[in-house]
Amino acid sequence: MGVREGFEELYGAAPEGVWAAPGRVNLIGEYTDFNEGFVMPLALPHTAVAAVSRRADGVLRLHSADVEGPVVELRVDELTPRSDTGWAAYPAGVVWALREAGHAVGGADVHLASTVPTGAGLSSSAALEVVTALALDELYELGLTRPELARLAQRAENDFVGVPCGVMDQTASACCTEGHALHLDCRDLSIRQIPFDLASQGLELLVVDTRVKHELGDGAYAERRAGCEEGARQLGVSHLRDVAYEDLDAALARLSDERVRRYVRHVVSDDHRVDRVVSLLDAGDVRAIGPVLTDGHASLRDDLRISCPELDLAVSAANSAGALGARMTGGGFGGSAVVLVEAADVDTITKAIEEAFAAAGFTAPRVFPAVPSAGARRIG
Numbered sequence: 370m371g372v373r374e375g376f377e378e379l380y381g382a383a384p385e386g387v388w389a390a391p392g393r394v395n396l397i398g399e400y401t402d403f404n405e406g407f408v409m410p411l412a413l414p415h416t417a418v419a420a421v422s423r424r425a426d427g428v429l430r431l432h433s434a435d436v437e438g439p440v441v442e443l444r445v446d447e448l449t450p451r452s453d454t455g456w457a458a459y460p461a462g463v464v465w466a467l468r469e470a471g472h473a474v475g476g477a478d479v480h481l482a483s484t485v486p487t488g489a490g491l492s493s494s495a496a497l498e499v500v501t502a503l504a505l506d507e508l509y510e511l512g513l514t515r516p517e518l519a520r521l522a523q524r525a526e527n528d529f530v531g532v533p534c535g536v537m538d539q540t541a542s543a544c545c546t547e548g549h550a551l552h553l554d555c556r557d558l559s560i561r562q563i564p565f566d567l568a569s570q571g572l573e574l575l576v577v578d579t580r581v582k583h584e585l586g587d588g589a590y591a592e593r594r595a596g597c598e599e600g601a602r603q604l605g606v607s608h609l610r611d612v613a614y615e616d617l618d619a620a621l622a623r624l625s626d627e628r629v630r631r632y633v634r635h636v637v638s639d640d641h642r643v644d645r646v647v648s649l650l651d652a653g654d655v656r657a658i659g660p661v662l663t664d665g666h667a668s669l670r671d672d673l674r675i676s677c678p679e680l681d682l683a684v685s686a687a688n689s690a691g692a693l694g695a696r697m698t699g700g701g702f703g704g705s706a707v708v709l710v711e712a713a714d715v716d717t718i719t720k721a722i723e724e725a726f727a728a729a730g731f732t733a734p735r736v737f738p739a740v741p742s743a744g745a746r747r748i749g
């Protein structure tokens with residue numbers, strides 16, 4: 370059943386509209402967003418779709434086709450951060466964040482369904498938030514810009530759900546365009562659409578979803594974040610974005626803590642790798658970004674230490690089988706890797722990764738192409 374039909378069955382009337390917002394993969398620039406640095410995500414063809422109508426009585430009803438359980442019913446004037454509403458906290462948090470920012474958002478009926486794999490590092494949560502934000506923005510005629518929508522969706526996840534994520538995921542879902550990667554400056558949220566037309570170059574970007582999520586991840590993110598803040602403090606800058614790549618060695622020499630030094634080296638060098646990738650893509654040399662991706666993986670593995678055996682194997686098996694380059698993407702400790710390949714080699718490289726996982730006794734990974742797709746939009 371489609372989302373529109375699901376809405377009608379559930380709420381007994383047609384929705385006022387239907388919206389979609391995609392998940393994303395990040396091509397390069399990891400753990401740089403909260404350091405006010407640079408990232409380069411692209412939207413996936415996978416989307417969260419929401420059918421939504423306004424309500425005049427301040428009631429918010431939320432339902433997901435992908436979750437067992439009844440409609441969640443809340444009142445918009447009683448929304449409380451971290452109030453344990455399960456999955457519904459993501460869309461409810463968006464209503465809360467919009468209202469906190471002074472926007473006149475009343476009640477709504479929401480029914481949604483998503484094709485973004487959850488917990489695979491592909492931002493199913495941001496897709497949910499952004500699709501809700503866009504629907505309410507249009508229905509309540511708020512006139513928000515896409516970067517504003519993304520910021521409010523991030524606020525929902527940070528302060529209402531209680532997940533301290535950066536702004537990349539929501540911005541990717543809100544602002545990406547088909548056939549492009551998004552070069553995002555996480556300080557001022559300025560964006561540039563970088564043409565990333567792989568098909569015309571005979572290339573493909575594969576996502577390898579390892580289908581594992583190691584528990585370590587939650588605490589580790591906060592620890593890395595605190596370590597980066599400590600590094601910035603010791604270097605006397607507001608954020609690590611302010612350390613120039615040319616000054617990296619001198620900066621590292623001033624840091625006494627080996628752990629903080631590794632984190633700083635990762636963040637500053639990954640910001641530089643984003644620059645490299647932008648220059649190479651501007652020059653039309655797409656194949657040359659492969660080794661930059663693989664360098665980025667080494668930095669995440671050895672300096673930030675957020676990889677895991679499954680991600681390392683995805684990268685090494687892909688590269689041994691002839692990939693142009695590969696790296697883990699997202700928060701780490703499981704989730705997904707991206708692999709740049711010649712289109713002609715997709716089958717051999719996919720098979721090599723699958724065989725390596727089987728030989729290691731790992732869960733079979735899911736491999737699919739990351740076609741650079743459109744950002745959030747109204748679809749009905």
Ligand code: ADP
Nearest residue numbers: 433435436456483487488489490491492493494
């Ligand atoms: P990621 O964003 O990397 O996929 P998160 O842990 O940030 O992983 O978000 C996953 C959570 O988002 C799920 O546990 C669930 O609460 C919520 N979610 C994602 N997709 C859906 C969906 N289709 N229906 C209901 N909740 C969803």
Ligand code: MG
Nearest residue numbers: 492493494495
């Ligand atoms: Mg998420």
